[in-house]
Amino acid sequence: MNEQAQYQLTIKAYDKLGSLERILRVIRHRGGHIQSMQMQTIENNALTLTLILTTERPLSTLQNQVAKLEDVIAVE
Known part of the structure; x- marks a missing residue:
């Protein structure tokens, strides 16, 4: 079994109906726990989401997928 690395991810997004759920779904589908x-x-009707997560996959893949979401402003 691969070792999972732990990361902190900060996401700024527009606070629209369903935006939080879409972000969390992408993280789950891309192997983030x-x-x-x-x-x-x-x-300005925005939210900041700070996550501590583990994943076996490269963090850059997860960041790129989250950044593609329409409501996401920035991913750090």
Whole structure:
């Protein structure tokens, strides 16, 4: 079994109906396992989502897939 690396991922997105669910679905489908999650609404109808997650796959793959979502502003 491959060893899973732990990462912190910060996502800024528009706070629209279903945007959080779409982000979490992409993370799950790309092999990410969320250890902890913090979400807060910020100015201009946006949200910041900070995740601690583990994955066996390269983090860049997950970041690229999340960044493609229509509601996502930035992924760090």
